[in-house]
Amino acid sequence: AQSVTQPDIHITVSEGASLELRCNYSYGATPYLFWYVQSPxxxxxxxxxxxxGDTLVQGIKGFEAEFKRSQSSFNLRKPSVHWSDAAEYFCAVGAAGSYQLTFGKGTKLSVIP
Amino acid sequence: GAGVSQTPSNKVTEKGKYVELRCDPISGHTALYWYRQSLGQGPEFLIYFQGTGAADDSGLPNDRFFAVRPEGSVSTLKIQRTERGDSAVYLCASSLTSTSGEQFFGPGTRLTVL
Incomplete structure (x- = not known):
């Protein structure tokens, strides 16, 4: 069975600082990996x-993530956090050709002005 | 275009009552999913529809939960004899096909059972 671990429940960063949110997954084959954001x-x-393909993926709002197969990780990064990035972030894993998504428990990001 | 919509946004009910939660997916999306998100948790899969049929209902917690999608578009999640433990945010998502990988989520319905 596939699973996702987000080790950090809550992270606080200062506005303008860099950010890295961790995600580790367990899946037997090559996974589909996702990062979602949920605002209140x-x-x-x-x-x-x-x-x-390319293991470094660019997303919206200036976010990127890197797939590292050897570490079973898919960490989310942003070089400079904005106050509007404060939200909860979820990592999810799916299987190629399948509809099933398994989510982690999420990491809540707080941003200090 | 319009995203996934869900109604109501909030529902407060009493223990033992029946509730219906509605999901209107993105037009043209054949696959539809229901998830439940409890406080402090990520979304957990409940049921998946391909067209009108429930292709996988393995995530439904018990037989008090039921969902339909009679015309292959709008879906309704039905909960009978609600219990306080049913309180959660119920999320609906849709995707172009079941294998397209990306699911688009609605804003959810927050259900509170008193």
Whole structure:
């Protein structure tokens, strides 16, 4: 069975600082990997996805993520955080050709002005 | 174009009552999914529709939960004899096909059972 671990429940960073949110997954084959963001009262918005190819993926809002097969990781990064990035971030794993998504428990990001 | 919409946005009910939650997917999306998100957790899969049929309902917690999609578009999640433990945000998502990989989520319905 596939699983996702987001080790950090809550992270606080200063505005303008760099950010890295960790995601580790467990899956037997090459996974589909996703990062979603959820603002209060909002649905999940897709930030970026990895299906195959280049292991460094660019997404919306200046986010990027790197797939590292050897570490079973798909960490999300942003070089300079804005106050509007404060939200909850979810990593998810899916299987190629399948509809099933398994989500992590999320990491809440707080941004200090 | 319009995204996934869900109604109501909030629903407060009493223990033992029946509730219906509605999802209107993106036009043309054949696949539709329901998830439940409890406080402090990520979304958990409930059921998946391909067209009008429930292709996978393995995530439904028990037989009090049921979902339909009679015309292959709008879906309704139905919960009978609600319990306090059913309180959660219920999310709906749709995708172009079941294998297209990317699911688009609605804003959710927050259900509170008193």
């Amino acid at each position: 009262g909002q649905g999940l918005q897709l930030l970026l996805k990895y299906f195959s």
